[in-house]
Amino acid sequence: MIPGVDNDSIVYLNGDYVRLGDAKISVLDRGFIFGDGIYEVVPCYGGKPFLMSHHLARLQRSLKAIRLDTGRSLSDWENLVADMLSRTDAQGDCTVYLQVTRGVAKRDHGFPASSQATVFCMVSPLKRPDAHKREHGMTAVSMPDERWLHCEIKSVSLLGNVLAKQYATDAGVDEVVQFRDGQLSEGSSCNIWVVKGGVMRAPVRDHLILEGIRYGFLEQLAARAGIPFESRPITQAEVAAADELMLSSATKEVLPITQYDGQPVGTGKPGPVYTRLRAAYDEAIAAL
Numbered sequence: 001m002i003p004g005v006d007n008d009s010i011v012y013l014n015g016d017y018v019r020l021g022d023a024k025i026s027v028l029d030r031g032f033i034f035g036d037g038i039y040e041v042v043p044c045y046g047g048k049p050f051l052m053s054h055h056l057a058r059l060q061r062s063l064k065a066i067r068l069d070t071g072r073s074l075s076d077w078e079n080l081v082a083d084m085l086s087r088t089d090a091q092g093d094c095t096v097y098l099q100v101t102r103g104v105a106k107r108d109h110g111f112p113a114s115s116q117a118t119v120f121c122m123v124s125p126l127k128r129p130d131a132h133k134r135e136h137g138m139t140a141v142s143m144p145d146e147r148w149l150h151c152e153i154k155s156v157s158l159l160g161n162v163l164a165k166q167y168a169t170d171a172g173v174d175e176v177v178q179f180r181d182g183q184l185s186e187g188s189s190c191n192i193w194v195v196k197g198g199v200m201r202a203p204v205r206d207h208l209i210l211e212g213i214r215y216g217f218l219e220q221l222a223a224r225a226g227i228p229f230e231s232r233p234i235t236q237a238e239v240a241a242a243d244e245l246m247l248s249s250a251t252k253e254v255l256p257i258t259q260y261d262g263q264p265v266g267t268g269k270p271g272p273v274y275t276r277l278r279a280a281y282d283e284a285i286a287a288l
């Protein structure tokens with residue numbers, strides 16, 4: 001069993017395993033002051049990490065992109081995740097959240113001459129998408145992408161994403177589909193997929209989206225299922241005319257978007273491409 005996150009949950013902070021209620025960092029931590037840090041979310045099923053090596057490779061890429069050298073190797077991160085899972089006795093479905101910031105220093109925008117990275121890790125229960133979401137799908141609205149130009153970095157500076165998610169909530173829907181200069185980027189915390197005439201498409205992997213770990217994974221599942229896939233710029237009109245829309249993330253896995261800007265997507269029901277990918281995704285989890 002995975003306990004819910006409460007003050008007694010065991011978390012990792014800078015080398016120590018402590019109660020969440022006792023985990024404290026300085027208000028001068030650059031993560032708090034500047035959002036100067038990065039994070040990862042690794043989904044785990046039955047206590048086993050899913051696609052972990054990809055998540056940890058992205059963690060290292062994000063660290064490199066913000067020029068933060070923690071001195072930790074890929075296997076150090078792997079050990080930390082394994083340690084956290086064993087200490088929290090995680091037998092069920094959960095996420096491992098990892099956050100690394102540039103540490104504590106006098107407030108000054110430039111990098112501190114010397115600072116120790118703050119490393120935090122916690123395990124939280126994961127509620128997998130339920131039957132209702134799988135069968136009826138998600139609702140979404142379009143909005144302009146107002147975020148910065150380094151969306152490929154999994155930065156903790158998430159204000160743009162937070163405001164985008166709230167835009168969805170205020171509109172009474174589940175998600176947003178963001179567009180920059182008329183081209184599809186992504187959701188507030190997920191990648192977006194567009195199906196037309198049996199071809200599955202996603203925006204190119206550049207600095208305007210976070211390349212989700214499910215990006216490569218769904219591409220692989222599609223190839224195995226014989227679903228043609230294309231990565232290219234996608235216009236707002238193409239999204240509006242899609243036969244199917246889908247979203248993907250560590251916590252949402254893959255889900256259909258069945259209503260977009262108040263209109264049904266295709267038939268208004270989850271489509272055949274989603275159904276095949278969904279089944280393949282479930283099989284991959286079952287085979288862990």
Ligand code: PDD
Pocket residue numbers: 041161186187188189190191209210211212213214215248249250251
């Ligand atoms: N979010 N794009 C954005 C902006 C995201 O925040 C996420 C994931 C994704 C999908 O990435 P992945 O398939 O690796 O989860 C795309 C995580 C779940 C979060 O912030 O909680």
